[in-house]
Amino acid sequence: MSHEINQSGPTAEVRSRLTALALGAIGVVFGDIGTSPLYTMKETLGTHGMTPTPSAVLGVLSLVFWSLIMVVSLKYVTFVMRADNKGEGGIMALMALAQRSMSGSARARWVLAAFGIFGAALFYGDGVITPAISVLGAVEGLGVAAPALDKYVVWIALVILLGMFAVQRHGTHKVGKAFAPVMTVWFVVLAILGVRQIIANPQVLYAVNPWHAVRFFINHGDTSFIALGGVVLALTGAEALYADMGHFGKKPIRVAWFGFVLPSLLLNYFGQGALLLSNPRAIESPFYLMVPESLLYPMIALSAAAAVIASQAVISGAFSMTREAMSLGYSPRMAVVHTSREMSGQIFVPWVNKLLMVLVILAVLGFRSSDNLGAAYGIAVTGTMTVTTLLALVVARKRWNWSMPAVILVGVLFLVIDLAFFGANLLKIARGGWFPLVLGVVIFTVMTTWRRGRELVVREIKQSGLALQPFIENIAEHPPLRVPGTAVFLTANQHAVPHALLHNLKHNKVLHERNVLLTVEMLETPVAEVEERIEIKPLEGNFFGLELRFGFAEDPNIPQALSRCTREGLGFDMMDTTFFLSRENIVADVRRPGMALWRDKLFAFLSRNAMPATAFFQIPGNRLIELGAQIEI
Structure with missing residues (x-):
């Protein structure tokens, strides 16, 4: 959930909280773009x-300047x-918003x-490349300070990365x-390093003029x-x-x-550009x-920390994206650990952390x-940026009621x-x-297979x-032995008898x-409204239909939700309540319509x-009875 500032509070308190969250954002949100x-x-x-001729340096600087203004400042920070x-932010939250539109x-x-x-x-692919290129780029400074250490760069980077993934369990807040x-x-x-060079070579500021970017394209052609x-x-x-917006607020x-x-x-x-204008060989x-040479080693240490x-x-x-994907039905369920008592958006997903660690290590090795990673980098992030623009334009047209000319202008x-x-x-x-x-295609295949597989299971x-x-009418005519207490049967279909109920009977x-x-x-909004959380439908024979709804940024805690049913007229005593659940054993069957056999088998493996x-719904194990059910898809 977002943690926007409450403007109604005392001004000093509001400013203090805004400052604290802005500093926290500097420590988490801007690290990636800050080490570019x-x-x-x-x-x-x-x-x-x-x-690196003066024309090329000014042209590239102009491109960097206007890219930061147009893409980050205007598109992401202002529009998206x-x-x-x-x-909540991130492409999954944006997709849910666009779908509702x-x-x-x-x-x-x-x-x-x-x-x-x-x-x-593609964002997950970015999540693999970014740590690898950032840490390697920082540690490579050792090759400048002491060329003999160049052969140890990869191993030092690996040690730093392993330490970084190890501290993730302490949470975003800490x-x-x-x-x-x-x-x-x-x-x-x-800023200080840049200002020193700009003062020595102030003509670099001409790069603010976009004409230098245009001339760069004219003079350098395909290059x-x-x-x-x-x-x-x-x-x-x-x-x-954008994905981290839910951690700190807009x-x-x-x-x-x-x-x-x-x-x-x-x-x-601009400082780097000024240096290159005076010394083109500095491009190394x-x-x-x-x-300054005397500060090189401290700068390498600071760069490594920043990376x-x-x-x-x-x-x-x-x-954040993984939890949203789970709730929206695009990812298998995984353990989610909350790392802050105050901010529900700050979480740790152990399985994702381990997978990213392995993939990042493989990328470094x-x-x-x-330089090599720079060649690999870019496709994932620009692909995600393009998709984000398309989804945001749908939201602008359908939810914000922008006129079509305005949408076309911004879209173009x-x-x-x-x-x-x-x-x-x-x-x-x-x-x-x-x-x-390749990473993106694999993850896309897994997510779509899980979504489609769950649809086939429900069908x-x-x-x-x-x-x-x-069934209820038959029970009334031929009543079985009734035992005291409440039985809760988890089911995907309120109009059919749950398998667990049949097996138990x-x-x-x-x-x-x-x-x-x-x-x-699970709803397509981060938090369910109070009036839509619980829906109770009394049936004959002391049967009840109960629907609980949660937002995709919430934890679906069933016992906690059941405790709220008392005020809706359906009280629960947890010590007198037994939960029944069918554990589905998925079997791939080539004769059934649905997915290709290999996707059926992949879904069965994921399931x-x-x-x-x-565990996902936080049902206590001592109040649970699981009954097996084989489902062919």
């Missing part, structure tokens, strides 16, 4: 055979962050879902508090388009900024960006060659340098930029761009179940005094290894 100066200018001007789903068209909702899932899958002072120092140092694949490195973290992020982060970044980029490492923090924005964004402006960056990065596929694409349950009303020959058929629904529904 480590490698952006070097990758753009130094690895494409381009000579308006599309919050009750405070198209409630009348099933086909349009399916298309939006496909776009959103693919964008989310990590942010620890990281905020470091990142504050980092941005101050970025200029390839260089866009390097310029996009300056934008890394924009999507994570206003603290905007205050931190416009008041502190953006000026520091621009000063540093323009960032570290700005640093670790850079990874935090993407990792915490991946945690496989690519071995930030942002999509031309996004697609230019995406096209430039497509040229990197052979040099490593395949890596995040099978509904088709094979006995109609509830005739068949094998134990008894029925509880009161029987509740419980359905849990076996998913977190049990009982």
Whole structure:
């Protein structure tokens, strides 16, 4: 959930809380984009055979400047962050918001879902590349300070990354508090280093004129388009900024960006440009060659710390997105650990943390340098940026009621930029761009398979179940032995007899005094409204239909929700309540229509290894009876 500032409180208190959240955001949200100066200018001007002439330096600087203004400041911080789903950000929350806007068209909702899932899958690819390139880019400063240490860079980077993933369990709040002072120092140092060079070579400020970017394209032809694949490195973290919005809120992020982060970044980029104007050979490492030699080792240590923090924005964004995907039905259930008593949006997902750690280590061992990773980087982030623009335009048209000319104007402006960056990065596929694409395709396949598999399971349950009303009438005519207490049967279909109820009646020959058929629904909003959380339908024979609804940013705690049913006229005594659940054993059957056999088998594997529904819904084990049910899909 978002933690926007309550303007009704005392001014001093409001300002204090805004400052605290803005500092926390600096420690978590801006780490990724804040470490881009480590490698952006070097990758753009130094690895494409381009000579860093004054014209080229001013052209690239102009591209970086206007990209930060147009893409991060205008598109994400000003436009996209308006599309919050009750405070939650990220592409999954945006997809749910866009889908609700198209409630009348099933086909349009399916298309939006496909776009959103693919964008989310690419974001996970970004989550693998970002920690690897950030930490490697920082540690490579050792090669500048002491060339003999160059052979140890990969192993030092691996040690730092392992430590970073190890501290994730302490949570975003504690990590942010620890990281905020470091990142504050980092941005101050970025600004100071840049100002020193700008004072020595102030003509670099001419790069603010967009004509230099235009002339760069005119003078450098195809090479200029390839260089866009390097310029996009300056934008890394924009999507994570949006995904982390639920952790801190819109206003603290905007205050931190416009008041502190953006000026520091621009000063540093222009400082690197000033250095290159006076010494083109500094392209070997323009960032570290700005640093006085006596301060080089402390700067490498600060860079390494900042690079670790850079990874935090993407990792915490991946945690938030995973919980949203689980709740919306696009991901198998996993354990989610809350790391803050005050902020429900701050979570830790152990399984995702381990998977990211393994993939990041493989990326470092496989690519071995930030230059090689720079070739792999870009496709994932620009693909996600493009999808975000499309979904936000749907929201602007359908929810904000923008006029079509306004939507077209904004859409053309942002999509031309996004697609230019995406096209430039497509040229990197052979040099490593395949890596995040393969990751994205794998994750997209898993998410769509899980969603489709759950739909097939629910369909099978509904088709094979006995109609509830005739069953209740039959029970009234031929009453079985009733035992005291309440039985709660989890079911996906309120109009059919749950398998667990049938099995219990068949094998134990008894029925509880009161029987509740419980359905849990996850909504496409982060938090369910009070009036929609509980719906009770009394049936004959002391049977009840009960529907509980939760938002996708909430934890579905069934016992807690049942305690609220008392005021709705259906009280529960937990010590006198037994939960019955059918544990589904999924069997792939080639004869049944649905998915391809390999996807059936993949879904069966995912289902076996998913977190049990009982744990996900926080049902106490000592009040639970599970009964097996084989389902063929």
